Amino acid sequence: MKLITDTDFAIDCDIQAPCFQHLTPDEMELIRGSKTQVLFRKGENLTKQGAFTSYVLFVTDGLVKQFIEGDGTRNFNFKIIKEGEFIGLSSVFTDKTFQYSSVALSDTRAFLIEKEVLSSLIQTNGMFGFNFMKRFCNHQESFFNTIQSVVYKQMNGRLADVLLYLNDFNTEKNKLFTLLSRKDIADFAGLSTESTVKILKSLEKDCVIKLEEKNILILNQDLLQKISKNG
Numbered sequence: 001m002k003l004i005t006d007t008d009f010a011i012d013c014d015i016q017a018p019c020f021q022h023l024t025p026d027e028m029e030l031i032r033g034s035k036t037q038v039l040f041r042k043g044e045n046l047t048k049q050g051a052f053t054s055y056v057l058f059v060t061d062g063l064v065k066q067f068i069e070g071d072g073t074r075n076f077n078f079k080i081i082k083e084g085e086f087i088g089l090s091s092v093f094t095d096k097t098f099q100y101s102s103v104a105l106s107d108t109r110a111f112l113i114e115k116e117v118l119s120s121l122i123q124t125n126g127m128f129g130f131n132f133m134k135r136f137c138n139h140q141e142s143f144f145n146t147i148q149s150v151v152y153k154q155m156n157g158r159l160a161d162v163l164l165y166l167n168d169f170n171t172e173k174n175k176l177f178t179l180l181s182r183k184d185i186a187d188f189a190g191l192s193t194e195s196t197v198k199i200l201k202s203l204e205k206d207c208v209i210k211l212e213e214k215n216i217l218i219l220n221q222d223l224l225q226k227i228s229k230n231g
Contacts, residue, residue, distance in 0.1 A: 001040055017060070017084055019135070022127040030121065034114040040104040046087060047098040055112040057087040062108025063174050067187065068100050077188040078146045079139075080105075080169050080176070089136045092118050105179040150190040153228075158189040159199050160228035163209065167218050177216040 020031065036055075040046055046057055049069045064081040078100075081087055087102055092115045122129035149161045162185060169176045186196035200216070203209045208224055210217040218224060 001038055001044055019131060022125060027121055027125060030117050031113060034117040036112040038110055038112055040108045042104050042106050044104050046102045046104060049101040050097050052096060053088055053091045053098050054115060056089060056092060056115050056118055058111040058113060059083050059085055060109045063105040064102050064108055065105050066100055066102045075187050076190060077184060078143055082169060086135060089139060091115050106174055155191055155195055156199060156227055159196060160224050162188040164224060164228060175215060178214045
């Protein structure tokens with residue numbers, strides 16, 4: 001983890017992201033005064049489950065994996081965070097500790113913003129508070145959809161859901177599948193690594209996907225969506 005000074009204009013101007021556009025100039029200065037700019041190297045934790053939190057993170061660049069830590073051998077991955085998203089929103093309202101861990105899948109830049117400042121702005125600026133709560137609700141909806149898939153779908157359907165979800169984050173800059181191990185993918189679907197590898201090979205045999213070392217190419221998205229729906 002590396003602190004970034006405010007003299008780096010290219011980083012500092014990222015605070016002009018759309019989610020902050022409803023703030024007044026004075027409110028913007030409160031955010032600027034309460035933030036710390038940090039570079040997390042690939043593999044470093046942004047948050048640690050159970051650790052005390054006094055801040056919320058706003059990702060300005062990179063990809064982050066959020067997960068619930070299990071018994072030491074199994075985790076449950078539930079979300080990929082990209083630039084323009086918050087981490088730790090629930091801490092603004094109730095939580096004194098992080099409910100999950102998050103780790104940088106690539107070099108990631110983020111603002112650490114004091115949660116008391118965000119709480120104050122939510123109470124005094126209605127439009128900012130509305131958009132903040134909308135983001136929080138979207139995060140919760142995404143989490144419940146993930147849980148629903150794991151609870152009610154069979155293995156093929158769960159893995160199809162995961163592949164479709166992860167594929168949405170594939171870009172020329174960050175080819176997400178190359179940043180994830182087979183165990184990471186298994187932990188998104190709530191499966192064992194062995195079962196995940198077996199299903200991936202079966203999908204490749206049926207020409208639904210193509211495996212290129214760590215990378216996964218989706219060849220037949222319609223069929224994969226059908227497997228997801230019938231899972």
